Amino acid sequence: MNISEFVKLSIGRWRSQRSGHNLAFSHFEEVRSTIDIIALPTDDPAVIDICKLYNIDPSNATNPFRMNWEGESDWDEAEKVEGTCILVPIPDPENPSRGKLLRDRGYAETMSAAGEYHFADDGTFILLTEYDRAAAEERIWFTTPNLRFRVALIKTSDGKGVVTASFSSEIRALSS
Amino acid sequence: MNISEFVKLSIGRWRSQRSGHNLAFSHFEEVRSTIDIIALPTDDPAVIDICKLYNIDPSNATNPFRMNWEGESDWDEAEKVEGTCILVPIPDPENPSRGKLLRDRGYAETMSAAGEYHFADDGTFILLTEYDRAAAEERIWFTTPNLRFRVALIKTSDGKGVVTASFSSEIRALSS
Numbered sequence: 001m002n003i004s005e006f007v008k009l010s011i012g013r014w015r016s017q018r019s020g021h022n023l024a025f026s027h028f029e030e031v032r033s034t035i036d037i038i039a040l041p042t043d044d045p046a047v048i049d050i051c052k053l054y055n056i057d058p059s060n061a062t063n064p065f066r067m068n069w070e071g072e073s074d075w076d077e078a079e080k081v082e083g084t085c086i087l088v089p090i091p092d093p094e095n096p097s098r099g100k101l102l103r104d105r106g107y108a109e110t111m112s113a114a115g116e117y118h119f120a121d122d123g124t125f126i127l128l129t130e131y132d133r134a135a136a137e138e139r140i141w142f143t144t145p146n147l148r149f150r151v152a153l154i155k156t157s158d159g160k161g162v163v164t165a166s167f168s169s170e171i172r173a174l175s176s
Numbered sequence: 177m178n179i180s181e182f183v184k185l186s187i188g189r190w191r192s193q194r195s196g197h198n199l200a201f202s203h204f205e206e207v208r209s210t211i212d213i214i215a216l217p218t219d220d221p222a223v224i225d226i227c228k229l230y231n232i233d234p235s236n237a238t239n240p241f242r243m244n245w246e247g248e249s250d251w252d253e254a255e256k257v258e259g260t261c262i263l264v265p266i267p268d269p270e271n272p273s274r275g276k277l278l279r280d281r282g283y284a285e286t287m288s289a290a291g292e293y294h295f296a297d298d299g300t301f302i303l304l305t306e307y308d309r310a311a312a313e314e315r316i317w318f319t320t321p322n323l324r325f326r327v328a329l330i331k332t333s334d335g336k337g338v339v340t341a342s343f344s345s346e347i348r349a350l351s352s
Binding site for chain 2: 165
């Protein structure tokens with residue numbers, strides 16, 4: 001698996017069921033959402049802006065995409081869970097199974113971020129992102145082309161403690 | 177990672193938060209349980225019986241263990257979720273990162289089963305078990321020695337459709 005294959009498999013509309021575990025308090029959260037993953041051209045002005053933000057030559061970007069999500073949480077049924085962001089993969093020229101993933105701020109994110117990704121030998125995409133006071137680890141894998149799973153951990157900034165863990169089952173919506 | 181290291185890390189009492197996703201109906205289940213994983217001697221009569229059941233020389237068994245669990249599901253709060261079983265790893269003599277995992281019937285399982293396990297390059301334990309009319313795929317990995325995660329999929333017997341997916345966060349209980 002490489003990032004180009006991975007993004008191509010991800011393009012489309014997904015129905016997501018997400019469970020969040022707050023590990024300190026043993027709380028559960030349940031979220032149902034719709035996720036749209038849309039391919040962008042590499043010369044999209046927003047893609048070029050994100051590359052500039054990180055001082056990366058836009059010609060190194062491959063398969064950039066936009067992700068939109070909209071859903072509902074059982075924690076606050078009145079409030080919609082929604083957001084959008086643009087993600088720009090920058091593969092490592094020396095190792096196609098690794099690279100950086102740049103993300104713009106979007107309107108739902110608190111900050112832009114550049115994560116480091118790699119693929120495990122079973123094809124799992126693993127993304128590590130460090131923030132000022134936290135770190136995130138995401139694992140995404142396809143069981144079939146129409147079913148993928150995602151585990152996301154939010155860690156303390158030293159990477160040792162895990163604050164929350166979440167699990168998403170994402171099924172491709174065959175009709176939109 | 178090999179099975180001996182993996183079982184040794186697993187021994188102890190764990191507080192588990194499990195979320196089940198029914199993929200066809202988009203239902204969530206929440207289970208809180210306590211899991212005890214207890215090392216057994218390789219000459220335990222129950223371990224020898226399980227090996228005989230599968231026509232395997234008991235001298236090939238390594239690090240057998242008993243697993244007990246007791247908890248509560250939000251689907252049926254009146255009923256305790258509980259069970260016990262004995263698991264017997266049989267490493268592949270030619271490849272220490274692979275092998276079989278034998279399981280007795282226990283009183284909560286519908287049948288005994290022999291699964292095939294291997295370790296991914298990131299240390300994830302992956303277990304595939306085929307039943308008459310279904311197949312199970314489990315992935316277990318440690319983020320720290322005191323925190324592990326488990327993703328379990330129940331598939332149709334052809335291995336193509338996924339019926340349910342579950343995610344467990346398991347924290348070592350530092351006092352029992």
